[in-house]
Amino acid sequence: MSKDNRTAWEKDRDHVIHPYANFHNFKNEGSTIFTRAKGHFIEDIDGNQYLDGMAGLWCVNIGHGNEELAETIGQQAKNLAYFNTFENSSSVPAAELAAKLAKLAPGSLNHTFFGTGGSVANDTAIRLAHYYFNLKGMPKKKKILSRELGYHGSTYLAHTLTGIKITHYGFDLAPDLVHYLSAPYIYRNGNGMNEQEFCDFLMEEMEQKILEIGPENIAAFIAEPILGAGGVIVPPKGYQKRSWELCKRYEILYISDEVVTAFGRLGHMITSFDLFDIEPDILVLAKGISSGYVPLGATMVSDDIHDVISIPKKENPSLTHGFTYSGHPLACAAGLKNIEILEREGFCEHVKTWGPYFEEQLKTLSDYEIVGDVRGSHYMMCLELVKDKSTKAMFDFDLNISKRVYQHCKKRGLMMRPITPLCVFSPPLTFDKEAIDQTVAIVRESLEATISELKNEELLSTV
Ligand SMILES: Cc1ncc(COP(=O)(O)O)c(C=O)c1O
Incomplete structure (x- = not known):
């Protein structure tokens, strides 16, 4: 992180009160500071690019940077x-x-x-x-x-x-x-x-x-x-x-x-x-x-x-x-x-066409042992994570399971919204087949990484 970027990060950490800030870790983690965005991509202050799986916060429907x-x-x-x-x-x-x-x-x-x-x-x-x-x-x-x-x-x-x-x-x-x-x-x-x-x-x-x-x-x-x-x-x-x-x-x-x-x-x-x-x-x-x-x-x-x-x-x-x-x-x-x-631009028609595909692709993640439910409709979807699928038992709240998946997604270039125990997706309506496939592939890898982490930490049964 450059000196200027570090300064912005510190100013934010010290002076901005963030909605829904989790004070367990905020002082250490601070914020990711975003500087620009185009279509369904968003870029942070260090130049890292992400697919915006949340349309900002369920709102940037026409996509970013519309001139x-x-x-x-x-x-x-x-x-x-x-x-x-x-x-x-x-x-x-x-x-x-x-x-x-x-x-x-x-x-x-x-x-x-x-x-x-x-x-x-x-x-x-x-x-x-x-x-x-x-x-x-x-x-x-x-x-x-x-x-x-x-x-x-x-x-x-x-x-x-x-x-x-x-x-x-x-x-x-x-x-x-x-x-x-x-x-x-x-x-x-x-x-x-x-x-x-x-x-x-x-x-x-x-x-x-x-x-x-x-x-x-x-x-x-x-x-x-x-x-x-x-x-x-x-x-x-x-x-x-x-x-x-x-x-x-x-x-x-x-x-x-x-x-x-x-x-x-x-x-x-x-x-x-x-x-x-x-x-x-x-x-x-x-x-x-x-x-x-x-x-x-x-x-x-x-x-x-x-x-x-x-x-x-x-x-x-x-x-x-x-x-x-x-x-x-x-x-x-x-x-x-x-x-x-x-x-x-026919966004409603676009969502009618690709929404069912997004649902279908996310549902392929149901096989993972920590995915209890995949639900939603069109461009409003979520995964509910569980510790035990058969009993629907939840992970310890303090484990912040969704945040773990989120961190893996972020590392791989995807922003989604972790609301433990949920991983929420509400992308810009510009999301096309390529963006959907990329999102689902990243979530798949992130679930796998999270599962092996949980097993290593003996927080999930290995049998
Ligand atoms: C269904 C619903 N109603 C109301 C609100 C509040 O809107 P705002 O955050 O713009 O005040 C939200 C925000 O997420 C929402 O999802």
């Missing part, structure tokens, strides 16, 4: 980098993007509130749901149903919605707000049920929970169509539709958190309706909306919600919710151009 998008951002910065959208001000990109989203989104989701990312968009969804019921004269409707292992972000509210219990440790949550249903995770929660039985079980549990809390006290159910950070969990067939129908029956708003699943990752721009046949009341978007080039999030609401929240009230005629960067012209221009590129 057309960079030029649009630059031009918008020159024309109008910023003005607010409060009250009666706006910009052309904000208007155009909101109109485009209304075309893409299902049902009567015609109105968009812009923010800066997924957490803020979920926070907005909950605030608007509460506001809606308050204005409708139903102020008791406040509770939110979420799921264990659901991930919804890191603001106070979004973290409360998040059902990944380990992340709650040491933090406070908004009190008495969220009830967590079981994760639709057949591998660990299925208890020998088939898909249909498991779905019935989950629906029964959901309805029981609704009746126990009282539908008059529940504002909304929030769900990712496929759970992402909590384990790339694909719910049983029919789950999304049936849970949506339950919400309709009990007048509970359905919030579809499509922060990861939208904008091509599953081969569709928006999946709620196209893949799962539901028309949510609120749709939450971020990440792929701007391919991560600029921070942007969106909370879309139905005509019905908009009609209620836009009635002027005597006590306060304004919608008193807003961020300096709501409808940021530069972010909206990036979002608009990004969607144009996704559509023009």
Whole structure:
């Protein structure tokens, strides 16, 4: 490492607080500092190249270094980098993007509130749901149903919605707000049920929970169509539709958190309706909306919600919710151009073609003794690692098994996301056959290296 690079590394180590930093080893390891990227390749400060198996963080959907998008951002910065959208001000990109989203989104989701990312968009969804019921004269409707292992972000509210219990440790949550249903995770929660039985079980549990809390006290159910950070969990067939129908029956708003699943990752721009046949009341978007080039999030609401929240009230005629960067012209221009590129370049078709191949190739890794499950859909995949396949026993958490595989992948030129016990893959949608084959070959070698390491350390049986 050169002296300058070492200095940057030290400054980062000493002054940047990293999300999800693991303080067991951070001071020693520090960060890998990335400096440039193109397509699905990324390069670090020492000139090492990697395949980006995570699209940054499930977001760089059109790939890195897209010049057309960079030029649009630059031009918008020159024309109008910023003005607010409060009250009666706006910009052309904000208007155009909101109109485009209304075309893409299902049902009567015609109105968009812009923010800066997924957490803020979920926070907005909950605030608007509460506001809606308050204005409708139903102020008791406040509770939110979420799921264990659901991930919804890191603001106070979004973290409360998040059902990944380990992340709650040491933090406070908004009190008495969220009830967590079981994760639709057949591998660990299925208890020998088939898909249909498991779905019935989950629906029964959901309805029981609704009746126990009282539908008059529940504002909304929030769900990712496929759970992402909590384990790339694909719910049983029919789950999304049936849970949506339950919400309709009990007048509970359905919030579809499509922060990861939208904008091509599953081969569709928006999946709620196209893949799962539901028309949510609120749709939450971020990440792929701007391919991560600029921070942007969106909370879309139905005509019905908009009609209620836009009635002027005597006590306060304004919608008193807003961020300096709501409808940021530069972010909206990036979002608009990004969607144009996704559509023009046929990324959804590309993912529909190569997604099944990616799934099939990753499934060839199931034979390894530490690979308990390979699951996901299209460009949203993971391996779940286990110590014993027959009992599904897990490795000691402190062993950080996925990080071991990650280190081997990294050495071989692949970045994936280790969320112990998972190895997660969510690549740019530019990933082609060559990139898929290279990824799977590197993961194969890395699994083999990890297994022999574990055996040498007597952490895995040699018989
Ligand atoms: C499904 C889902 N919702 C919300 C979020 C939070 O988004 P952000 O990190 O942009 O705030 C994420 C982030 O990974 C996510 O995966």
